[in-house]
Amino acid sequence: MPLDLEEQEQLDQFKAFWQKYRNLITGVLTALLLTYAAYSAYQWWSNSQALAASQLYETMISAINKGDKDQAFLAANDMQKDFSRTPYAAMASLVAAKLASDAGDGAQEMTYLRWTAQHASNHGYQALAKLRLISQLTDQGSAADLAEADVMLKEKPVKGFEALWLERRGDWYLAQKNTQEARSSYEAAWQQLNQTKEFPEEARRLLKVKLDAVGGVAQ
Template sequence: MALDLEEQENLANLKSFWARYGNYIIGVITVALLVYSGMSAWKWYQRDQAADAGKLYETLINSISKNEKDKTYLAAEDLQNKYGGTSYAAMGSLVAAKVAMDSNDATKAQSYLKWTANQASDDSFRALAQLRLLGILIDQGTEASLKEADQLLKEKAVKGFEPLWIERRGDWYLVQTKIPEARTEYLKAMKAMQSDRAFPEDARGLLKVKIDAVGGM
């Protein structure tokens, strides 16, 4: 069917517009499709990674029940190397650190805790690893370990864990028999805990024992 003059003019305008902007439009659409497909692929990859990491974490837990420490450590290290961005890697390293400490291997425990403190994607796991690492370093009580603990304590505490961070500073003073300084930190920690209902009563109870030991409230 023959086109009338208006239709011919519209078609000509469309051809002219496409000649000028067609490649740009195709480029924009292509980028949009790539972004969408990339996001979909990333979500699928994350789900796939989490599923595989979960299976490996289950292997780690099973190895503990069988008292197979070497398999526990191997699974923890595989989680770090292959699935370091998942929460399972952080959990696996914390569990492996506990196994190492129960076996009186403080060096290995520290290595797992340091990995978690530096690499964990979840702040709660990172804070827990830092606090446990501080406990080991302070308990060792050597010049080198106390210096390392001091450097760590100078870092900013993970939000929500500040009272425990202050308490660890008190422990740091206490192991050096700096009683007045320890008491000051413990009292600061108790004040912070009392203003935060998120802390369980057990945490306050333990801190109260420490305060009593250095002179009381």
């Protein structure tokens, strides 16, 4: 059936439009398809990584329950190497740091804490590692250790960890016998804790002991 004049004009306009913009349209569609394919591939990869990491983490916990620390450390190391982008790697490294601490190996403990502080994809795990590392460095007390702790304490704390950051700053001052600044930091930490009611009561008791020791008043 022959086209009428209006239909023929519309067809001619479409042909002209397609001739002018076909390369652009094809390019945009190709880019969208490639983006979707890349996103789908990443989702598959991310899910498979998480599954494999969770299985390795279970292996680590099983080794701990059996008292096999060497196997637990090996699992943690494999997690760092193969699944560093997953939260399981940070979890495993924090657990491994505690194992090393319990075994009296402070150097190994700090190695795991440093890895977590630098590579954890989860900000909460990263903050926990830094807080524990700061405590270890402050306890050791050398000029280099205190300088390293100072660098981390100057970072903006993760939301929800402000009080603990201030408490560690107080510890840092106290290690240098600067009681006045330590008290100021502890008092600021106490005020933060009062604004964050979900903090464990044990954290409040420990901070109160520190605050009382430097002559502060915790109400």
